[in-house]
Amino acid sequence: MRKMWLDHTRVGLSVYDSNRQGYLTETELENYINDLLPGLCQLDGLEKSFHSFCTAVRKFLFFLDGARTNRIRILDILASTFLDDLLELRDEELSKEMQEQNWFSAPSALRIYGHYLNLDRNHNGMLSKTELASTLTKPFLDRVFQTCLTYGGEMDYKTYLDLVLALENRSEPQVLAFLFKILDIKECGYLDAFTLSYFFRAIQEQMKARSDQPVPFNDVKDELFDMVRPKDPEKNHLARFN
Structure with a gap:
């Protein structure tokens, strides 16, 4: 059954591979996950305008796109457990505790987005060093803004998600490489x-x-x-x- 599921999922992912090279770009992965959302009953309560798919896609890219090419091998997606976690949200009886532990769940996505909005004191949709100063030391924060993608000296939501993933998964090899570059x-x-x-x-x-x-x-x-x-x-x- 597992092999059949992998074969079926590989075919499903390949539909979104426009270049037929075995990779999905960030946009293609967004489209794939966005098309999955109607079948994930645990996300029914989210407003359609909320980019839960953005929250989901960042985890795939952060951990599976080590070279930061903005594309991921389909085989790497299948080999990870991320799709299993995402599809777990089809379970109507998934406990609140399990949802809170699942990065892709509505409670998790809203928690992270809520923190982002609370930090964004001038409500421009971006975070400055000053707005992040209450959570990180100045030397570390200076390096984050030097090494991570920013826009006019401010951090967007995607880069913030990368930072959250790093700080919440510090023992993972990809996180160690991310933090090592900063340090x-x-x-x-x-x-x-x-x-x-x-x-x-x-x-x-x-x-x-x-x-x-x-x-x-x-x-x-x-x-x-x-x-x-x-x-x-x-x-x-x-x-x-x-």
Whole structure:
């Protein structure tokens, strides 16, 4: 039955592959998911104007388009569990707890979009550094805006979704690569003590502002290097984190 389902789904996805090369572009995947929505009863309560498909598509792109080409192999879509999670929303008796744990569900999509709207204090549909400053440290936020796609120095909803996916799935290899690029301020392919100290100083300042006892940087650095065990004792390469 699983093989039959995979074959049927592969054919269904291939219908949207306009170039017949085994890939779906972002727009083609949006069209596929948008056509699935009427059959997902757990999304019946959402307004049609709400881009739940945008929320869904970002997860596929973030985790399956590692090269950031804005297209995904159909075989990779089938090999992931994302379609299973999406189609789970056909279950009329899906519990509230299961819905809240499902990225594609209405409660999850509305939660994330609600946070975005709350942060957007000037209501222009974009997020500035100032609007995000309450959630992230300044050095990290500066790097996010340097490395991620922005428009006139502001972040749109799609980029915000990428950031949310990264912060909510920190142990995944794709997330580690995403965060490593942000932290690699010298763009040298590794993190050294100077780089770690640069970001950690802001965390120490936050702890002081909350009247917490700051953790000494050397303790954190030594623990991190002990866990990663880099070949070069002064450099942490991305491969050592995976």
